[in-house]
Amino acid sequence: RNLMMISVPSLAHPPTRIAFLGFFLSHIPITIFIDAQAAASSFLSSAPWPFFPIPAGAVQARKWYAETFRDHMMLMVDDAGAPAPAPSWFRGLIWGEVLFQLPFFFVAVAVLWQCGKRERREPPWFRSTCMIYGVHVSTTLMPCLAEIFDPPSVVVPIPSWSERAVLAAFYLPYLFFPAYLVVIAMCHERGMFSENNDKKDKSS
Numbered sequence: 001r002n003l004m005m006i007s008v009p010s011l012a013h014p015p016t017r018i019a020f021l022g023f024f025l026s027h028i029p030i031t032i033f034i035d036a037q038a039a040a041s042s043f044l045s046s047a048p049w050p051f052f053p054i055p056a057g058a059v060q061a062r063k064w065y066a067e068t069f070r071d072h073m074m075l076m077v078d079d080a081g082a083p084a085p086a087p088s089w090f091r092g093l094i095w096g097e098v099l100f101q102l103p104f105f106f107v108a109v110a111v112l113w114q115c116g117k118r119e120r121r122e123p124p125w126f127r128s129t130c131m132i133y134g135v136h137v138s139t140t141l142m143p144c145l146a147e148i149f150d151p152p153s154v155v156v157p158i159p160s161w162s163e164r165a166v167l168a169a170f171y172l173p174y175l176f177f178p179a180y181l182v183v184i185a186m187c188h189e190r191g192m193f194s195e196n197n198d199k200k201d202k203s204s
Helices: 014-042 056-068 088-118 126-149 161-171 173-187 198-203
Strands: none
Touching: 014 056, 014 088, 014 173, 088 126, 126 161, 126 173, 161 173
């Protein structure tokens, strides 16, 4: 109840809308070309995506990122340095991202673009869908952050705390934006693009 009284900008607020639009737009190629490599790593040894070949540049970008920032979840090599699948629990999360989150990214971009440009109200199901997406993604980030700050013993050498903090910084936006989307949905019962908090409106 107290949360409803907090003044939280809706998606009608231009900086908020632009920030979320950038978040979802950037997430689409990352999911398709980078994260999907982890999802497919259990049955693909030479890294061709089952529906279309992954560009060599995307494979190199993933390897560079994983090696530079010590992300063992995305490194996908065994102790001898040979190609190996990503951890099974991590592959499961990424499959959820590819199958369920990716379609929502396109929907969110379309709604954010249309409602911001034409000042029209979002579809009636958009608020509840945002809440489902936000809660789902926020909870999936918890095991990832736990893995970062408490890496398994097979990760040698063990990353320093500064390396763990830098790696966590790459993951935190994927916790912040979905969680904040839930907060917006809870504070704006009339719609994600409503100008004022409903509880605040009722008390005035």
